[in-house]
Amino acid sequence: MAPLNRKPENLGPGHLEHFKRYLKEKSGLIFVGNRETLLITGLKERRVATRCQSWDNYRNILENKAGELDQLTALLTVNESYFFREAGQLELLSRSLYPLRRGQGRFRILSAGCSSGDEPYSIAMELVRSLGVEAFATVDVMGCDIDPVILARAREGIYNDYAFRGLDPEIRNRFFTPLGDGRFQVIDSIRNRVAFHQVNLAGNLVPEVLNNLDAIYYRNVSIYFDKPTQQRIFYRLAGLLRPGGTLVVSATEIFSHNQFLESGNHGLVRREWNSILFFQKGEARTNPVPAITPPIPIAVNGETVPTPTVGTQSYEGALKLAMENRFDAALSILDKLPGSATPVESMKIMGLKATILLRQNRIAAARQHCHDMQKMDALVVESHVIMGLADRHDGDYDGMITHFRKAAYADANIWTPHFFMGEAFAALGLLPMAKRSYQTALARLSKYGIGASGLPFGPLSLSENELLHWCRIRVQSPATPEPKRI
Ligand SMILES: C[S@@+](CC[C@H](N)C(=O)[O-])C[C@H]1O[C@@H](n2cnc3c(N)ncnc32)[C@H](O)[C@@H]1O
Incomplete structure (x- = not known):
């Protein structure tokens, strides 16, 4: 093809609409x-790469040249993923779903929209560490994704620190080999046991090998599709499950498709295990295996929580300093507080530390405190608000929605989850959902005030009136850009 020798033709609305229609039809993706x-x-990147002189020319290449749709798709998918994301949903597998089927033939699991492999490898690692290699030998783990470039990376199984985000070091040491350049590769005995397939979930063809599944993990994928495509995929996934099989979706999917998922039209029935929702095909299983350690409900924000003290150095003193932005001084008081007598006290201290670390942009350390808190109580509200804000810091909108959804579930009165979900939905272009979230944030703020944030001190540098004003603007126009100070 001739080199480009003139200014590239602009991408006009006609061409853009055509590409949108074509991609929606081929991959289900919406823009x-x-x-x-x-x-x-x-589109611009691929047009330059293919050295096309005009958009008509590129359109021709996209529709007729083998591999070009894959190349473009790789640029358009959001591949955000990490190890042990929503770890409770993995425990559902090792502590309930698999034990119920033990001894009844092979147990087959699919990670649908598996991205770089973090999810199916986490599934495999969870099964090995909880049930042992013998049980894992009876399991097939598969991952599928539309994006061939990300699948090649998944097969390679090489990751940097970012994919671990607060992962228990024991898991990293056990299941990864350091490559000596800051990267880690999944050990062969796990890597060789996860099979990857290129599949367009919105298309018509699904390989035979993906039939008759015991469990499908379909998490943080559907938000990129329009409604009819989302629903078509739910029917398809339900069709891939064997009777009694389970569909596990993320909080994002539950939140976006609540009504449809609850309708039961697809033959899936909502179930719950340890506060984790999932959907099951066919006859109900009435007695899911009980959790080995049920979560202990602790009212961390409740009036009854005692205030840990040591001499004149107290939690209250640290909080006061933190509210004056004297973060290091506050942390040094918290570090000197004695090992607390009760889990509630230590949870309160951890919550304040994590909030301070977040404000200092020490995101990994803040996340680690949240993980520690969640080990004591999966529903502790601070941890989910802070994790959501950490994801906001990292620009991970899916993560934000997941964590703030849990925070809203943990405390129905606080405004923060709704405000920040509004922000995430707006960023993803889901404006009606953004608007509803801002409306709820406004209602919570008006009723309970800015102090009902779920955190020991405020996450934003705005007054209550400014925040109320800001929510009203966003209800009117959810896509309004943020003011600089937020
Ligand atoms: C945000 S990642 C989610 C990864 C993982 N499930 C998790 O929760 O960490 C979304 C993945 O869905 C994939 N995807 C998007 N459209 C798809 C389609 N039509 N068929 C299969 N996978 C698709 C993307 O390529 C991307 O890797």
Whole structure:
């Protein structure tokens, strides 16, 4: 093809609409709001790479040249993932779903929309560490994704620190080999046991090997599809399950498709294990295996929590310093407080430490405190608000929605989850959902005030009136850009 020798033709609305229609038909992906910018950037990049003189020329290449749709798709998918994401949903597998089927033939699991492999490898690691290698030998773990580039990375199984985000070091030491350059590779005995397949979940063809599954993990994928595609995929996934099989979806999916998922039209029935929702095909299993350690409900924000003290150095003293932005001084008081007598006291101290670390942008350390808190109580509200804010710091909108959804579940009165979910939905171009979230944030703020944030001190540098005003603007126009100070 001739080299480009003139200024590239602009991508006009006609071409853009055509590419949107084509991609929706071929991959089910939709491009609204901020995602339209992603599409335009991706198209321009591929047009330069294929040295096309015009958009008509590129359109021809995209529709007829083998592999070009894959290349473009790789630029347009959001591959955000990490190890042991929503770890409770993995425990559902090792502590309830698999034990119920033990001894009844092979147990087959699919991670649908598996991205770089973090999810299916986490599933395999969870099974090995909880049930042992013998049980794992009876399990098949598969991952599928539309994006061939990310699948190649998944097969390679090489990751840097970012994919571990607060992962228990024991898991990292056991299941990864350091490559000496800061990267780690999944050990062969796990890597060789996870099979990856390129599949377009929105298309018509699914390989035979993905039939008759015991469990499907379909998490943080559907948000990128339009409603009819989302629903078609739920029917398809239900069809891939054997009777009694389980569909596990993320909080994002539950939140976005609540009504449809609850409808039962697809033959899936909602179930719950240890506060974790999942959907089961066919006859109900009435007695899921009980949790080995049921979560202990602790009212961390409740009036009854005692205030840990040591001499004149107290939790209250540290909180006061933190509210004056004297974070190091506050942390040094908290570090000197004695080992607390009760889990409630130590949880309160951890919550304040994590909030301070977050404000200092020490995100990994803040996350680690949240993980520690969640080991004591999976529903502790601070931990989910802080994890959501940490994801906001990292620009991970799916993560934000997941954590703030849990925070809203843990404390129905606080405004923070709704405010920040509004922000995430707006960023993803899901404006009606953003608007509803801001409406709820406004209602919570008006009723309970800015102090009902779920944190020991406020996450934003705005007064209550400013925040109320800001929510009203966003209810009117959810896509309004943020003011600089937030
Ligand atoms: C945000 S990642 C989610 C990864 C993982 N499930 C998790 O929760 O960490 C979304 C993945 O869905 C994949 N995806 C998007 N559209 C798809 C389609 N039509 N068929 C299969 N996978 C798709 C993307 O390529 C991307 O890797």
